[in-house]
Amino acid sequence: MASRTPARPKSPHLFAGFMKLHYAWGPHMLVSILHRATGTVMATVGTVMLVWWLGALAAGADAYATFLDAFTTSAGHLNVVGWIVGVGLSWAFFTHMLNGIRHLVMDAGAAFELKRNKMFSLAVLVGGVLLTVLFWLYQGIK
Amino acid sequence: MGSGTSIGRVRGLGSAKEGAHHWWRQRVTAGSNLFLMLWFVISMARQPAFDYASVRMWLSSAWVAVPMILLVASVFWHFRLGLQVVIEDYEHDERRVAALLALNFFTVGTAAVAIFAILKVAFGAAA
Numbered sequence: 475m476a477s478r479t480p481a482r483p484k485s486p487h488l489f490a491g492f493m494k495l496h497y498a499w500g501p502h503m504l505v506s507i508l509h510r511a512t513g514t515v516m517a518t519v520g521t522v523m524l525v526w527w528l529g530a531l532a533a534g535a536d537a538y539a540t541f542l543d544a545f546t547t548s549a550g551h552l553n554v555v556g557w558i559v560g561v562g563l564s565w566a567f568f569t570h571m572l573n574g575i576r577h578l579v580m581d582a583g584a585a586f587e588l589k590r591n592k593m594f595s596l597a598v599l600v601g602g603v604l605l606t607v608l609f610w611l612y613q614g615i616k
Numbered sequence: 617m618g619s620g621t622s623i624g625r626v627r628g629l630g631s632a633k634e635g636a637h638h639w640w641r642q643r644v645t646a647g648s649n650l651f652l653m654l655w656f657v658i659s660m661a662r663q664p665a666f667d668y669a670s671v672r673m674w675l676s677s678a679w680v681a682v683p684m685i686l687l688v689a690s691v692f693w694h695f696r697l698g699l700q701v702v703i704e705d706y707e708h709d710e711r712r713v714a715a716l717l718a719l720n721f722f723t724v725g726t727a728a729v730a731i732f733a734i735l736k737v738a739f740g741a742a743a
């Protein structure tokens with residue numbers, strides 16, 4: 475038999491020995507699982523929020539006041555829950571949207587080169603945060 | 617059997633007789649989501665106020681109610697397809713069937729409430 479190759483590829487088990495990763499985490503992996511997480515959160519929490527909001531609008535002023543009360547202070551500003559849900563859902567949307575566009579580009583067969591793929595994933599992560607900040611800044615200054 | 621070429625006759629005919637549809641509809645609704653959700657997010661950002669009267673007035677315009685209904689159709693269909701994949705990845709056997717049924721009830725139920733609410737406001741029915 476020929477000599478054994480010293481560095482044979484290993485199966486991607488998460489841990490070997492004490493918490494050892496066989497592979498390095500990269501932005502493409504983060505963006506991949508975030509797509510699932512953001513999509514699922516929007517589909518559940520986001521849907522309930524949208525339906526509650528629309529239903530309250532249709533049901534009348536009292537129901538709408540109950541909806542607003544859950545997310546705002548008596549002075550009309552967002553409360554803690556309002557901030558968490560608002561920033562959370564808007565960030566989830568922008569990140570999912572940008573990564574969705576990345577998906578469509580990759581479906582066309584483009585952007586699979588290691589370097590470009592990494593840059594694209596990083597752009598999704600940074601862009602998602604950036605658009606969220608811009609959205610809320612605009613709310614603040616308009 | 618049609619009379620086309622042999623590849624034409626078997627194309628798309630896996631054992632399930634279909635399969636690419638789910639994937640394709642996820643892409644089509646991704647495209648329509650992109651336009652409709654961007655419209656919605658920009659509308660929200662530009663909303664002058666979120667009190668009852670202002671938001672109701674906004675929603676009662678046909679130029680808002682119709683895109684909102686399209687948004688519900690597109691987004692809800694998209695997440696219905698998306699969550700199906702998530703469920704199929706993590707649930708098996710009876711639990712999978714139960715979860716998929718629950719997903720269908722959830723999607724259709726919430727979509728019906730959302731569309732009814734939009735129409736009610738748009739047609740000017742009293743609260």
Ligand code: HEM
Pocket residue numbers: 509510511512513514516517520521570571573574575577578642643646647649650651653691694695697698699701702
């Ligand atoms: C700008 C709008 C959007 C675009 C471009 C987009 C794009 C996509 C694409 C391309 C996929 C398929 C990913 C894959 O095959 O792995 C996907 C999956 C998904 N999307 Fe969206 N999407 C958008 C908005 C939304 C919204 C508003 C929701 C929820 C309310 C949502 C929920 C989901 C879910 C649950 C999945 C399945 C995730 C998974 O399989 O891991 N998407 N999206």
